[in-house]
Amino acid sequence: xxxxxxxxxxxxxxxxxxxxxxxxxxxxxxxxxxxxxxxxxxxxxxxxxxxxxxxxxxxxxxxxxxxxxxxxxxxxxxxxxxxxxxxxxxxxxxxxxxxxxxxxxxxxxxxxxxxxxxxxxxxxxxxxxxxxxxxxxxxxxxxxxxxxxxxxxxxxxxxxxxxxxxxxxxxxxxxxxxxxxxxxxxxxxxxxxxxxxxxxxxxxxxxxxxxxxxxxxxxxxxxxxxxxxxxxxxxxxxxxxxxxxxxxxxxxxxxxxxxxxxxxxxxxxxxxxxxxxxxxxxxxxxxxxxxxxxxxxxxxxxxxxxxxxxxxxxxxxxxxxxxxxxxx
Ligand code: FO1
Numbered sequence: 361x362x363x364x365x366x367x368x369x370x371x372x373x374x375x376x377x378x379x380x381x382x383x384x385x386x387x388x389x390x391x392x393x394x395x396x397x398x399x400x401x402x403x404x405x406x407x408x409x410x411x412x413x414x415x416x417x418x419x420x421x422x423x424x425x426x427x428x429x430x431x432x433x434x435x436x437x438x439x440x441x442x443x444x445x446x447x448x449x450x451x452x453x454x455x456x457x458x459x460x461x462x463x464x465x466x467x468x469x470x471x472x473x474x475x476x477x478x479x480x481x482x483x484x485x486x487x488x489x490x491x492x493x494x495x496x497x498x499x500x501x502x503x504x505x506x507x508x509x510x511x512x513x514x515x516x517x518x519x520x521x522x523x524x525x526x527x528x529x530x531x532x533x534x535x536x537x538x539x540x541x542x543x544x545x546x547x548x549x550x551x552x553x554x555x556x557x558x559x560x561x562x563x564x565x566x567x568x569x570x571x572x573x574x575x576x577x578x579x580x581x582x583x584x585x586x587x588x589x590x591x592x593x594x595x596x597x598x599x600x601x602x603x604x605x606x607x608x609x610x611x612x613x614x615x616x617x618x619x620x621x622x623x624x625x626x627x628x629x630x631x632x633x634x635x636x637x638x639x640x641x642x643x644x645x646x647x648x649x650x651x652x653x654x655x656x657x658x659x660x661x662x663x664x665x666x667x668x669x670x671x672x673x674x675x676x677x678x679x680x681x682x683x684x685x686x687x688x
Contacts, residue, residue, distance in 0.1 A: 361389045363678075366395045367561035368568025368583070369411040370428040370602060370680040371594050371664075373418035374546035375561040376495070378670025380419065382678070384491030391495040392551040394578070396563070397475065398500075398507035398536060401517055404448035406462035407469055411568065412479055412497060413461055419495060420486030422457075425445070428602070432455035449565035451524045474502040476545040498551065503542035508535045509566050515607045516566060527604040531611035531660040534567060536574050543579050552581040557681040559674075560633070562594035562601065562662065565621045566608035573633075583628065588635045591625055592673060593618035596640040596662055627654035636680035638662060638673065656680060 361383065367376060374391055383389040399410040410429065417423035417431060425429045434455030442448045454462065461482060468478035479497055488495040507518035510533040518534070521527060536542075551559055563569050573579040584591055595618045600606050606616040614624045618639045626632020636656040639646060644659035651657055658680055664670040 361387060361556045362392070362554060363389060363496055363557050363559060364392045364394060364555040364564075364587075365559045365561055366394050366518035366569055366572050367411070367415060368563030369399070369414040372561040372563045372568065373415045373423070374410065374426075374664045374670055375559075375563075375592065375674070376668060377413060377418060377561070378674045380488075380490050380493045380495055381667045382671045382674040383493040387495045390582055392495045392547070392555075394496065394548050394551060394572055395497055396500060396568040396680045397430075398505060398567060399519055399522075400504070400576075401519055403452065404442055405464045406454075406455070406459070407475075408454075408477075408519075409465060409499070410471055410497060413458070415497060416479075416483050416486070416488065417537055420483075422486065429570070430455055433457065436505065441554040449520070449524070452519065453570060475543070475602075476502050476547070481540055497549050499545050500548065500578065501542045501575045502545045503538065505535045505539045505542045505571075505575065507571055508537055509533075510535060512568065522604070525559050531607060534570075534608070536571055536613060539574055539576070542575055544575050545580075547580045548580075549577055552585050552587075554577070555585065555587040557678060558582060558585055558589045559588070559677055560589070560591035560625065562592040562664075564575045564594065564603060564605040564611055565624060566605065569625075570612075579633070582633050583631060588684045589628065589633055590636040590638070590677040590681050591634050591637045591661060592677060593621060593640065593643070595621060598641040603605075603661065617646075618643045619650055622650055622655050622657070623653065629654040635684050636677070638676055638680070656684060 382607040396411045414429045439454045465478045509521040509531045511529040622637040635656045640662040
């Protein structure tokens with residue numbers, strides 16, 4: 361089975377561990393994660409790719425599970441030196457092991473390799489698959505398309521808004537720098553078109569899933585793929601599970617509500633993206649309305665507390681994909 365997952369960072373990494381665990385003991389499966397690169401940036405002369413690294417570290421089992429990003433067992437010797445030199449951002453922690461990744465990526469890019477090849481070489485160090493399930497990570501694009509946030513005090517990189525301001529300054533708009541001239545990374549469109557199932561991870565619908573869809577060609581590929589497209593809500597009972605997606609959703613006029621996000625993605629029958637949508641049990645009452653809008657909906661516990669709960673969510677998504685009548 362070929363499963364393609366559009367994913368951001370922390371929520372995406374937990375969900376992808378669930379996809380891998382759900383498929384590892386079945387028929388041979390190829391999982392392709394199309395990963396958000398809008399958080400990427402140059403810092404201290406290094407190319408940082410937060411969502412690619414968060415997912416790679418989590419699948420490799422070397423991540424800091426508590427923080428959700430960065431490496432386990434980190435030390436901060438180099439970042440203390442950088443701070444002493446006034447290099448980088450004092451509020452953005454770059455641990456020594458993490459810096460190893462950024463230096464390796466920057467070296468590959470400096471040698472002329474595209475981000476997708478740099479990512480392949482970095483992840484080759486930790487075979488990310490398990491059992492019958494193989495996993496490859498693809499950046500949404502090899503081009504430098506960064507998410508910037510427009511606030512009343514000016515425009516700043518998403519990571520500064522997110523980590524220094526903690527999304528406290530209202531976002532008036534999100535901008536994807538240079539997106540018009542960007543293209544999907546090699547293999548991305550094929551992974552969406554040739555999939556047996558396409559999953560939208562419970563990542564930030566605006567600055568993770570939204571930025572992936574914003575790369576020319578990707579939204580259309582998802583809207584037209586023969587594969588069923590199933591999304592998973594990252595919002596339970598009107599509150600985001602993790603992160604600050606509510607600050608992002610309000611910027612685009614979408615309510616922080618599982619059903620509102622589903623309607624934001626839209627039903628495929630109306631030119632949107634979704635054949636199916638998973639909501640938490642507390643939001644079960646919204647299912648009837650979504651079904652009436654053409655989005656097959658299932659309610660189940662959506663908190664990914666451990667692999668078992670993530671596996672149950674993935675199995676429900678795959679079940680919903682399999683149960684779909686041929687799309688009208
Ligand atoms: N998030 C923070 O809130 N503070 C940090 O200092 C920080 C450092 C950091 C370094 C590398 C990396 O890959 C991620 C890092 N993150 C940090 C998380 C990052 O902001 C998020 O993973 C996403 O970019 C937002 O979803």
